[in-house]
Amino acid sequence: MIRLRINGLEREVEIPHPMYRLLDVLREDIGLTGAKEGCGEGECGACAVLLNGVLVNSCLIPASQVDEADILTPEGLAETEAGKLLAKCFTECHGAQCGFCTPGMMMAAAELLFTNRKPTEVEIREALAGNICRCTGYDMIIDAVQLATERGANIW
Numbered sequence: 001m002i003r004l005r006i007n008g009l010e011r012e013v014e015i016p017h018p019m020y021r022l023l024d025v026l027r028e029d030i031g032l033t034g035a036k037e038g039c040g041e042g043e044c045g046a047c048a049v050l051l052n053g054v055l056v057n058s059c060l061i062p063a064s065q066v067d068e069a070d071i072l073t074p075e076g077l078a079e080t081e082a083g084k085l086l087a088k089c090f091t092e093c094h095g096a097q098c099g100f101c102t103p104g105m106m107m108a109a110a111e112l113l114f115t116n117r118k119p120t121e122v123e124i125r126e127a128l129a130g131n132i133c134r135c136t137g138y139d140m141i142i143d144a145v146q147l148a149t150e151r152g153a154n155i156w
Helices: 022-030 074-078 079-091 102-115 121-127 138-149
Strands: 003-005 011-015 048-051 054-057 070-072
Touching: 003 022, 011 022, 022 054, 054 070, 054 102, 070 074, 074 079, 074 102, 079 102, 079 138, 102 121, 102 138, 121 138
Parallel strands: 003 070
Antiparallel strands: 003 011, 048 054, 048 070
């Protein structure tokens, strides 16, 4: 049994086997499907969440290692002013096409903007480098994060 805080809510989850991952807890036990199973190897970023404020690929994190952790998922981010601003900017800049990578991209962008309110384009590209998008060619996603940076001075 582990205890953790997911999007501000205290939860207890029984871990059925040693290989159970944080991604499994989120999707199977809690019903939060914003973090997606992409590659299952930590290469694509589709399962990204903030673990104690740090961006991680939840497919690589054993659930047994997150006891007493604070997790922010794409669903939790979406409820914040920062998440709403990012979503609006992604929409305006056409940074979300098929949408599969969007939650992970938004989580990576949020982590960056929480720690760096005025990132350069190079810093944005570096922060998003762990996320694979197969649709946009990345420029529209970069534009969305830059727009969020401009509009969100009082949020971050």
